[in-house]
Amino acid sequence: MKSIFEKIIDRELSAEIIYEDGLVISIKDINPISPQHFLVIPKKKYKNIQAVSNNDIHIFSHLFSVIQKIVIQENLNEKGYRVVINNGEYGGQTIDHLHIHIIGGRALRWPPG
Ligand code: 5GP
Numbered sequence: 001m002k003s004i005f006e007k008i009i010d011r012e013l014s015a016e017i018i019y020e021d022g023l024v025i026s027i028k029d030i031n032p033i034s035p036q037h038f039l040v041i042p043k044k045k046y047k048n049i050q051a052v053s054n055n056d057i058h059i060f061s062h063l064f065s066v067i068q069k070i071v072i073q074e075n076l077n078e079k080g081y082r083v084v085i086n087n088g089e090y091g092g093q094t095i096d097h098l099h100i101h102i103i104g105g106r107a108l109r110w111p112p113g
Contacts, residue, residue, distance in 0.1 A: 003097035005041045018074070023059065024066050026102075035105030036074055036081070040066055046098040048087050063100055076104040084112075 007013040009025055018038060019026035029037040042059050046052045052059060071077045081104030086092040 003045055004095055005039075005097045005099065006045055009041070009043050019066060019070055021066070023062055026066065026070055029101070034103045034108070036076060036102070037104075038070060038074070038102040040070065040100040040102060042098060047096045048093065048098055049085060051098070067100065067102060070102060071104075074102075074104070076102070079104070081105075082108050 002010070002012075004013065005025075008015045008017075008027060015030070016028040017025060018028060019040075023044070024040060024042055026038055026040045029039055040063055042063065044056070044059070046056070046059075067083060071081060081102055084101040084103060085098070086094070086101070
């Protein structure tokens with residue numbers, strides 16, 4: 001079964017896309033927890049961090065190079081932002097398709113709940 005993100009990638013569900021290339025899509029989170037809240041999603045579905053095989057390990061460097069581009073594009077570079085992966089049940093992951101949150105636009109507290 002397709003994940004919500006695969007449906008967005010395949011244009012079966014709409015989303016506000018802020019970046020896309022052959023490997024990755026980035027969208028605005030539908031339920032933002034801060035003024036700027038984006039998701040960076042590999043187009044290939046990995047359930048979580050540990051599901052990325054050694055052959056595909058390059059996807060992590062690509063995801064982070066995309067994050068570098070997005071934070072410039074969205075003017076988050078100067079004030080800062082937080083990058084989060086909720087991984088697995090205790091990590092609070094709700095969609096079983098690996099994704100990275102970029103959270104910005106306000107000062108964030110630490111530690112998270
Ligand atoms: P997780 O809790 O798995 O780390 O994050 C899933 C995120 O996906 C949540 O922040 C949630 O608001 C977002 N989300 C869930 N469904 C949709 C959707 O249909 N469209 C968009 N743009 N974001 C979604």
